[in-house]
Amino acid sequence: MLMQLVEPYSPPVHEPIRLRLERWQRDVPLYRDLYRGVTGRANSDGLDWARLPFVTRREMGLNFPRNFLREGVELTTLIDRSEVELEHTSGTSGERQPLLMGVGWWAEQEFRALRLNRLVGRELEANPFGRRAVLASPSCGGGLCNQGQTTARERTDDQTLLLSTSRQPWLWSEQEWDRIAREILQWSPLFLDADPVYAAALAQHCLRRGVRFPSVQFVLSSYEFVSAVHRKVIERAFDVPVFNLYGATETGHLLMEDESGKLRASIETAWLELIQIDKAGIGELVVTTMTNEYMPLIRYRIGDLVRCHTDDYGLAWELHGRVRDSLTDSDGNRITTRQVDDCLASVDGILHYQCVQERSGKVSLRYIPDDHGPKNESMSLAVERMKGLLGANTSIRVRPASILLGEPSGKFRLTRKTGD
Numbered sequence: 001m002l003m004q005l006v007e008p009y010s011p012p013v014h015e016p017i018r019l020r021l022e023r024w025q026r027d028v029p030l031y032r033d034l035y036r037g038v039t040g041r042a043n044s045d046g047l048d049w050a051r052l053p054f055v056t057r058r059e060m061g062l063n064f065p066r067n068f069l070r071e072g073v074e075l076t077t078l079i080d081r082s083e084v085e086l087e088h089t090s091g092t093s094g095e096r097q098p099l100l101m102g103v104g105w106w107a108e109q110e111f112r113a114l115r116l117n118r119l120v121g122r123e124l125e126a127n128p129f130g131r132r133a134v135l136a137s138p139s140c141g142g143g144l145c146n147q148g149q150t151t152a153r154e155r156t157d158d159q160t161l162l163l164s165t166s167r168q169p170w171l172w173s174e175q176e177w178d179r180i181a182r183e184i185l186q187w188s189p190l191f192l193d194a195d196p197v198y199a200a201a202l203a204q205h206c207l208r209r210g211v212r213f214p215s216v217q218f219v220l221s222s223y224e225f226v227s228a229v230h231r232k233v234i235e236r237a238f239d240v241p242v243f244n245l246y247g248a249t250e251t252g253h254l255l256m257e258d259e260s261g262k263l264r265a266s267i268e269t270a271w272l273e274l275i276q277i278d279k280a281g282i283g284e285l286v287v288t289t290m291t292n293e294y295m296p297l298i299r300y301r302i303g304d305l306v307r308c309h310t311d312d313y314g315l316a317w318e319l320h321g322r323v324r325d326s327l328t329d330s331d332g333n334r335i336t337t338r339q340v341d342d343c344l345a346s347v348d349g350i351l352h353y354q355c356v357q358e359r360s361g362k363v364s365l366r367y368i369p370d371d372h373g374p375k376n377e378s379m380s381l382a383v384e385r386m387k388g389l390l391g392a393n394t395s396i397r398v399r400p401a402s403i404l405l406g407e408p409s410g411k412f413r414l415t416r417k418t419g420d
Contacts, residue, residue, distance in 0.1 A: 017271075017290070024296045030059060030067040031298060054286065055300045057089075057097050060250070064098055068295045075100075084294050089249045099250050100295040106252070109291060113253035113266040114220075117243055120256075123190060123217050130190030135163045135180070135198045136223045137410025152183050161187045167410035169201040170352075170368065170403040177205040188215040192238075195223040196230035197412045200351050203237035204370060213238060220245045224411050225321045225337055228345035229353065233370065246319055248302055250295075251287050255317050263317040273299070274308060278334060282307045282320050305336050325415045327357045330391030337415045343385040349374035354404050355386075355415045363394055366401040373400065 025031045034053055059067075065075050078084040082103055089097040115121040124130060155162040163180050166172070180202065184192075192199065192213075199219060206212070219234055222245045231242050244263060247253035254270050255263040265272055270290055274283035285306045289297045305320035321337025329335050340355050353367035363386070367374075379398060387394050406412040 020290075021288075021298065024298060027070050028068055028296060029071075030055075030062075033067075034059065052299055055297055060097055060297075060300075065100055068100060078294070087249060097250065101292055102294055105292055109252035109266065109269045112268055113245065113247070113256045116256040116264045116266060117258045119241065119259045120191075120218060120243060127190050129159060131159045131161065131187055132191055132193050133161045133163055133184050133187055133189040134193045135202060136193075136195035137167050137198075137406075138162070138164050152187075156187075161189065164198065168403075168405055169198045170405070172201070174205070177202065178209075181206060181209065181211050184213050184216075185211075189213075190215065190217055192216055192219045194219060194221060194234075195411070196221045196226040196234070197224070197352055197406070199234050200230045203233045204351055206237045207233075208371070216240055218243060222246070225319060225341075225414060227341050227353070227414055229341075229347065229350040232348070233351055244319070251289050251297065251300065251302060252292070254287065255319070260313075262311065262313070263319065264313075265315060265317065272308075274306065280307065281309070282318075282334075282336060284323055305338075321415065322413075324420060325413050327355070327363075327390065327415055327417060329389065330361065330393065335389055335415075339389055340386065340415050343389060344382050347374045347378045347382050349378075352404055352412070353414065354412070357390075357415075357417045359418060361391070361394060363390065363396045365396055365398045366404060367398075368402070368404055369400050 025035055034055070038051055038053065069075060075084070075086075079086065084100050085103055085106075087099045087101060089099065114124060150165055152161065155165075161183065163183060194202075199221065216238060218240050219238060219242045221231070221234070221242050226242070226244050234242050241259075244255075244257040245253055246255040246263065252269045253266055254272065255265055257263050268290065271288040273286040273288075275286055277283035282305055285302050285304045287297060287300045287302050289300070303323050305323055305326070307318040307320060308315055309318075310316070319338065321341075325337050327335040327340065344350065344353065349370050349372050351368045351370050353365060356364045356366075358364070365383075365386075383396050383398060386396055390396075404412070
């Protein structure tokens, strides 16, 4: 198995990374059991590190929370003392996984990640109490719940307003979108924190209605892969920069797009590895978290594909989508969501799409057009690029669609194979 280690951050003065990993290996029941008989050392150097087994959601869920709690520690005691919060993953790749995090941990790691972008950092420094409006699949957690019929007051906590009350934004009525736009105008947020598909649907509505949000200075695109077609319509509608913020509930925010358009790692939050790297330098991301003492993850396979390269400012990253969403070319090689998306990057007139590869190799590309739709010439060129990617003999059927439904979790898959 190919592996590329990315250098960890300089360890905190109070505890070197080696000692912290050794302490987790010794004190956390999950790792005591997982590493029994393993000759590797949890000190992140070379082959010894590579011998340590990976952690997946399966291991995270086995005997939870006892698999993470130290001997003699009870979850109810930690909650009563307001030391931890019990959250859940979004359920994108299966059942929702319960998670433990220290009170305040989420805000701290987000603070670090956002300030990797100097523009965002300046705005947040100038507006320390700046409000945010969140547009994504509804959920309950952290004292807020926006599932079902709720008022704006019930969906507001401190400086955050949750906007959506249901999934499948392409099915929402004009009245629902009017309500969301009205709430944003009344709330006057500094920025939107949005799932890119939900934001693209809002952008379409705002363009039709001629609505602008004067207070909004930038959009954070999070929760799932942001397509080039999403980014274009969001920027056009809101006339502000869109920045990609990548991570997961179980790991915190790992990558933040800087003002130059490059993704930078939040190195104090996690140590990143790449495994199973292909000829294009794209590999599966493995994460070791550094700051969540209540649920540390060592060599966690997060399920996403990335590429890493060096530029004048250090390491830069490219997101390539989820492992399970990959397609296959005619030679059996992996084709990522980003590689497909790059083929459509120059096409205007698309709000959202889904590319499905059948077992026979045939491909169906369905897209939601904006009010004008893509030009035939640009779409034809995009299809030719996709054939060059997937194989010249690939049959690609292109069809417009009025709606494209997401997963039960409320998220969307841009690429997938039938049966997956």
